[in-house]
Amino acid sequence: MTPHPVPETGAAVKAADRAHVFHSWSAQELIDPLAVAGAQGSYFWDYDGNRYLDFTSGLVYTNIGYQHPKVVAAIQEQAARMTTFAPAFAVEARSEAARLIAERTPGDLDRIFFTNGGADAVEHAVRMARLHTGRPKVLSAYRSYHGGTQQAVNLTGDPRRWPSDSGTAGVVHFWAPYLYRSRFYAETEEQECARALEHLETTIAFEGPATVAAIVLETIPGTAGIMVPPSGYLAGVRALCDTYGIVFVLDEVMAGFGRTGEWFAADLFDVVPDLMTFAKGVNSGYVPLGGVAISPAVAETFARRPYPGGLTYSGHPLACAAAVATIRAMDEEGVVAHAARLGAEVVGPALRELAGRHPSVGEVRGTGMFWAVELVRDRETREPLVPYNASGEAAAPTAAFAAAAKAHGVWPFVNMNRTHVVPPCNITEPELKEGLAALDAALTAADEYTV
CATH class of the missing domain: 3.90.1150.10 (Aspartate Aminotransferase, domain 1)
Known part of the structure; x- marks a missing residue:
């Protein structure tokens, strides 16, 4: 039309x-x-x-x-029933959205913390990792984008970080694999993978493993260039995190919900992170929504210890109703x-x-x-x-x-x-x-x- x-x-x-x-x-x-x-x-x-x-x-x-008519109808129906409600309560749209997301996340990432979008999802994932480990530093890649809020933009590895980079955010950047413009003088995908992992492990060693809370990576970097990582790289990062007790965070804000031909890009590499952020495609952006999918180990940290974070609109009913309708429509179609x-x-x-x-x-x-x-x-x-x-x-x-x-x-x-x-x-x-x-x-x- x-x-x-x-x-x-x-x-x-x-x-x-x-x-x-x-x-x-x-x-x-x-x-x-x-x-x-x-x-x-x-x-x-x-x-x-x-x-x-x-x-x-x-x-x-x-x-x-x-x-999309199914999602528009779901938003209209939810607005007629309950436009908004505080996040401390159990609400049908919120519960169902969390259940449907958890069914599709890799491995045992079955607890969902809702945010308003991708940047604050990354903010909360980093906060969870630091509290879980008791460590201050976070490692992230050059050629990346993680959001425009203060912590997320400092994690970012492109020029959008520069005006807000105070150098005090506890972030250390490293080079991720990108064979076309290799920083490791690699000639094959295998070389690029091995040398990138060696570089990352060396970075961890020189920063001090006991100071590193998390490694944050876009599963497939988005605005930085859609560089699909070589086979074995993400599994290698997972292994390094396990070795040094580091929380592995995958940012699926852009790559998630069908964009890569899988529900999540992590499924392409058979890797399960400890925390995974999402937004955007969860409801096609019809109403702002993001979140963090949380592993049992990290969730257990806050079983009897309050998690010191939240948002007024966490799990907003209109956004969650849109997510439910989006996921169901994607399945049906x-x-x-x-x-x-x-x-x-x-x-x-x-x-x-x-x-x-x-x-x-x-x-x-x-x-x-x-x-x-x-x-x-x-x-x-x-x-x-x-x-x-x-x-x-x-x-x-x-x-x-x-x-x-x-x-x-x-x-x-x-x-x-x-x-x-x-x-x-x-x-x-x-x-x-x-x-x-x-x-x-x-x-x-x-x-x-x-x-």
């Missing part, structure tokens, strides 16, 4: 936004937000009648697309298997074929509906299409690519020198092929900047 153009309404929406809305991660006078009139399924549209296929899933959270099949049979082959024809494509990687296309200026040297953390004129090549994609009806996810292919997990095969064809055309703009 695309409504008739109403540009005057769009102008009013834009004017109010520019007068009063303070946007995240932005220089306020340098942005020009699109006024969105509506969204349905895998598409959204503006007030001028332009429709876009959303290859971003919002911020990689609309795993079942926009306005086979969304997880659908994402796995399209990733293996459509996206992967198509992107590899594009890589063979476009000199601006250095590497493609991913799984399910979770893919990255690495854009380069020179395939031989692997020089990025734009410099690290580029902005302004330096970012012109990726800006040209993004503009070309939009002109072909696809809204792309662009971060630094990459575009990510992250459409809704229930996108249809014809829609997906439409979007991939648009990316093919848009890459021609990026090719203009190659050597």
Whole structure:
């Protein structure tokens, strides 16, 4: 559905936004937000009648697309019954959401602490780990993103951390595996895995194992580049945590709930962490919700000792009702298997074929509906299409690519020198092929900047 153009309404929406809305991660006078009139399924549209296929899933959270009727109906029904209630009580929507999530988490992560989103889920996971171990430090990877709150942004390993990094958050960063841009001079996945694990163990040794509470990793890093870890890496981290009594935290905020073709990316690697954070896809972002899935060992720490943390809206009934409906809809409609099949049979082959024809494509990687296309200026040297953390004129090549994609009806996810292919997990095969064809055309703009 695309409504008739109403540009005057769009102008009013834009004017109010520019007068009063303070946007995240932005220089306020340098942005020009699109006024969105509506969204349905895998598409959204503006007030001028332009429709876009959303290859971003919002911020990689609309795993079942926009306005899914089963989830909208569940929110309406819950609002009619009980719009909100304090978190200290047992509420049906909250209990059922926790049960359904626990059924799908790996291993014995059967206790669910609800938060308002992914960043505060990470905050609470770190707090739980420190209290459980009595240790102060947390290790996390460069090329990562864990959220915008104070602890979560200090865990983050990309430039969004820099303005808020006081150097006193008890966080130590290390290099995780990424063969295409290896920090370990590796030539094979096996070398990259072994050398990354050796580097991590050395970091633990030099920091002092008895001071390290937790290692926090995105199971598959999201905005940092969708670097699927090599076989054996996460199992190796699990083993190091067991050896040194460290809590293993996997951040599945972006990778969870079908995005990778499994309920959780941890299932791809047969690894069970001690704590796992989630948000986004748990209810497709229809009402803000996140949480921490907790192992029995960590939960036991707080069996008779109060956990010193909570949120006013923890397990909000509207959010939990949306989660229940989302999980049930994903089951009924086979969304997880659908994402796995399209990733293996459509996206992967198509992107590899594009890589063979476009000199601006250095590497493609991913799984399910979770893919990255690495854009380069020179395939031989692997020089990025734009410099690290580029902005302004330096970012012109990726800006040209993004503009070309939009002109072909696809809204792309662009971060630094990459575009990510992250459409809704229930996108249809014809829609997906439409979007991939648009990316093919848009890459021609990026090719203009190659050597």
